[in-house]
Amino acid sequence: MSYAHTEVAQIAAISSNRCIGKNNELPWHISADLQHFKSMTTKEKDSGIQGIVIMGRKTFESMGSKPLPNRVSFIVTTQMDYAEQKGLVGKTNAYVTHNLDDALTQAASLAHGAHLDTIWVIGGERVFSDALMYTDRIELTHVDTDITDGDAFYPELPARYVVTDESEKMHDKKSDLSFKFTTYKINTAE
Template identity: 30%
Template sequence: MTPFSIVVAMDQNRGIGRDGKLPWYLKCDLKHFKEITTQTRDQNKHNAVIMGRKTWDSLPAQFRPLPKRVNVVITRNANLQFPQDVLRVNGLEQALDLFAKGALSKIIESVYVIGGAQIFEQAIVRKECRKIYLTQILHSFDCDTFFPPFVDYFQHEAGSPRYVENEISYLFAEYSRKAGV
């Protein structure tokens, strides 16, 4: 069993995407995402980021694979080619298995599921999903992709003050899995 966390930014309606992209540009949130997913306590280890194929496609070419992290892409298409060092898997189960034992388990400190909606849906129902790092955007965007309802599974643990960027207010929150669900 590989424990993992989710990192997500969502608007007031749980919207996370539009036309295969993020509906907003928040530089501080991108920095926050990078810090959470890159930082390790052990300097000799890296973290892993697991994403759906559409989220991979959404990353600007110059930023992928996400540096200093082991990138894992979930797809049903066994013919898709990815850059060297990117791991292609056929489902979330196979992605998590990569880090359960063997060589990768020794060099990976934390595992983060970073989207999109299809993968989040499969992730939040798993007991190994311990935590959600949530950027709560206090604004409504025109979205076509949504984070699933999660408050039945997760409880609020911590929240930052509000920040404002490009006239958009947002805060960073942390949710942890409720006992027994």
């Protein structure tokens, strides 16, 4: 798998029924999951880029249309004037691409120059689905709830992905939700 010798990893929090979003927002607020996301997608370095993320337009807008701190964001959209609309022309921390292949190619090139091993795919539904064919590793936070009125869902994992690491079940007092972190990688035994 991988893309131009760079690991492609996906990270998401999903409900029991695979929901990842509702009204272009996360369906919950779990501080430990947000910290987990930040620590996974940011590599501590003295200087330079600390992470690279790829996302769709709706995911970018759900974050206030602002690039994540210390990371370079690649936003995939079919809207040709999106960079102009959002004031991203000439930015060095956010790039607009019009398909996933361009985002992956540019992100892999940037990763090599920045000495980063991983490109993170962070959503949404379509980008996750389209990126599965390139994905080496998947980091899912399994949230113990069903979201019946969700409108964005994580794809079913192909059988080639197996659990390689799993945290203990944890509980978030504020949201009163239980969750665990799970790592999936491609089964190389086949």
